[in-house]
Amino acid sequence: MQSLITLSTRKAVDAALRDPRLEPPPPPPSIGHGATAMLRASMARFSSGDDHIRRRVEIERALDGLEPKVVMATAFEIASRLFVVESEVDAVTDLGCGVPTETMLTMLGVGGDRSVLAGDVRAVAEVIGRGAVASDSSDAAVERLLDACADIGCDPVAVVSALYQTYDATAALVIETILARHRQSVRKPAVTQTRRVASADTAIGGVSISSGTDVLLDLAESGFEFGAGRHCCPGRAIAEAIVDGIIAAMDFAGIVVHDIPAVVDGARPTSMLLARLP
Numbered sequence: 001m002q003s004l005i006t007l008s009t010r011k012a013v014d015a016a017l018r019d020p021r022l023e024p025p026p027p028p029p030s031i032g033h034g035a036t037a038m039l040r041a042s043m044a045r046f047s048s049g050d051d052h053i054r055r056r057v058e059i060e061r062a063l064d065g066l067e068p069k070v071v072m073a074t075a076f077e078i079a080s081r082l083f084v085v086e087s088e089v090d091a092v093t094d095l096g097c098g099v100p101t102e103t104m105l106t107m108l109g110v111g112g113d114r115s116v117l118a119g120d121v122r123a124v125a126e127v128i129g130r131g132a133v134a135s136d137s138s139d140a141a142v143e144r145l146l147d148a149c150a151d152i153g154c155d156p157v158a159v160v161s162a163l164y165q166t167y168d169a170t171a172a173l174v175i176e177t178i179l180a181r182h183r184q185s186v187r188k189p190a191v192t193q194t195r196r197v198a199s200a201d202t203a204i205g206g207v208s209i210s211s212g213t214d215v216l217l218d219l220a221e222s223g224f225e226f227g228a229g230r231h232c233c234p235g236r237a238i239a240e241a242i243v244d245g246i247i248a249a250m251d252f253a254g255i256v257v258h259d260i261p262a263v264v265d266g267a268r269p270t271s272m273l274l275a276r277l278p
């Protein structure tokens, strides 16, 4: 049996993302059996077939009322407040992770302590997105988030899923946008790859893929930064509005990149200090 195939041309990645036999990967053992595992198992992102269709409808319903202009204005306001309150702002942690999450909590009408909930979204992203081991504290974070989303009139799992999906991808988009402006270069793709597993034998562009094979899809090379097909990103316009709001707030306050410490995660800096123009 083949173990891993990588696809990177636009045609092959597009075909793979539309092939129902290539499904999102199963849960890793590190996810455990608690609330974090239950959340992952209920997300559209990791579902197939009719389950996916049903869960996708709930996500679209949760995002439906979010008007990009209002999202942009909200991100602008949240980022501007940060520039006034904080003497030193980090583009990665404060702008990339913090502002989009707070913007989404506000836009989705999630009540409660915003800083606790933002920490909870990070905890979920660390386990489900980055593969950290699930723990009592990630399970408690999931439960707090679901509780906070219980009364807002949308499916709580869909709302928490949207918050989770916002976290790392939008942080990456913020960072790459700021970096490209700083370097006066073309922005690099924020999401570079995704994975599927063949649930049955299939073929993409004449290449046979047998059941059980892991398929790595190069989204950067193929130009599908926001995915394609059934699982394509439903948050694209919202994410772009958040980034526009952050950049507008930086320009309005005269904030520029001051220092990029040489610590990188892959090719992306883990810290990027900002400063006000003299």
Ligand code: HEM
Pocket (backbone or CB within 6 Å): 044, 045, 046, 056, 059, 104, 161, 162, 163, 165, 166, 169, 170, 171, 173, 190, 191, 194, 195, 219, 224, 225, 226, 227, 228, 230, 231, 232, 233, 234, 235, 236, 238, 239
């Ligand atoms: C407000 C911010 C965002 C929200 C609410 C959001 C929401 C989502 C959701 C719910 C999904 C799963 C859809 C499904 O499985 O049917 C998804 C998928 C995806 N999103 Fe986003 N997203 C956001 C930002 C971004 C950004 C900034 C990027 C990249 C620049 C991105 C790239 C993707 C990609 C590539 C997928 C497909 C993954 C795959 O097919 O394996 N998202 N997004």
